[in-house]
Amino acid sequence: MSNKDVEGPQGEGPRILCHRFEPPADRADLGRAWREHLAPVFAVAFRPETDLTVPIAMRSYHLGDLLIGDVVAPAHILERTPEMIQQQGLDHILLQFYRRGQSTVESEDRANPVLETQCVVFDLAQPVRIVAAAVDATNVVIPRALLEDQGCRPEGLHGQAFDHDGDPYARLVHAFIADVVACGDLLHQHEAATAARAIVQLCGTYLRGRAGTAAPQNLDASIKARRLIERELHDFALSPATIAARLGMSRSTLYRLFGETGGVLAYIRDRRLMRAMRMLVRGDAARPLRISQLAYAVGFSDEKTFRRAFRQRFGFIPSEAVAYPFGVGERQAGISVLRSWFDNL
Missing domain, CATH: 1.10.10.60 (Homeodomain-like)
Structure with a gap:
């Protein structure tokens, strides 16, 4: 794994940090390394058809108020259990914009399919189980309070998926976030802060217009x-x-x-x-x-x-x-x- 800090030209200040998954030298340790990398968010189990010989990659950029990045992952099962939620205390919303692949997202009261070109919403304060094929996705992690400041109540959208290709505004949201990720190694922290505010506003507007079920009453x-x-x-x-x-x-x-x-x-x-x-x-x-x-x-x-x-x-x-x-x-x-x-x- 790496945690990079690149100093920009004089007067521009430091560039933002990037954290990447780096496969171990011994491919036999790849599964363990991937599980450890995702452990702050999900417990990982591999499916019978999982192919660990294919490329696996994940990069995350720290924009100050939120995290963005992308992932190329093999078929696997991801889970957030009540025990993990209580231990970690994360109060964040994860948005995943699928570019390739599909999954089934199982929350407490339903199981939703997530298809290619869809965005799935995860409230990390709620349990979930994800049975995923090999996927390629853009990730955004936003503290809940920032979305609430935008008039958004994302907890009712937990586990739901929405099209991000056929919907013009959703396509705009995804394109902007993906472009920021693509430029991540070149951004300076004052630029990252501005981009983060724009992403929060874009995501807040995107989610605010979605119909969700009632928020959970038994919040941890x-x-x-x-x-x-x-x-x-x-x-x-x-x-x-x-x-x-x-x-x-x-x-x-x-x-x-x-x-x-x-x-x-x-x-x-x-x-x-x-x-x-x-x-x-x-x-x-x-x-x-x-x-x-x-x-x-x-x-x-x-x-x-x-x-x-x-x-x-x-x-x-x-x-x-x-x-x-x-x-x-x-x-x-x-x-x-x-x-x-x-x-x-």
């Missing part, structure tokens, strides 16, 4: 907790006690939900720092914020604590953030690059 508790934290990051007083009270659960239950992320307080601090990083890199405020203003905006009570925490998290001070691409400074020990990118969106 860890997802509910993460949504609440994201909404209240600016609040200095945000604490495990207030979160537990707002969600109607005991503090011991809340602590268990965040046991694998270092605890509730560690998760809150990390989300605050990631929000600060995005604000610094995007540079889309009406005017540049002073470091003290930025610290208060993301829920730190003093600038000194913020600076120290930021440097410990990313390896550089806040004023240096514009010199680094999205995704730099992540915790990699024991965590795959893709999982780290998902966690930090």
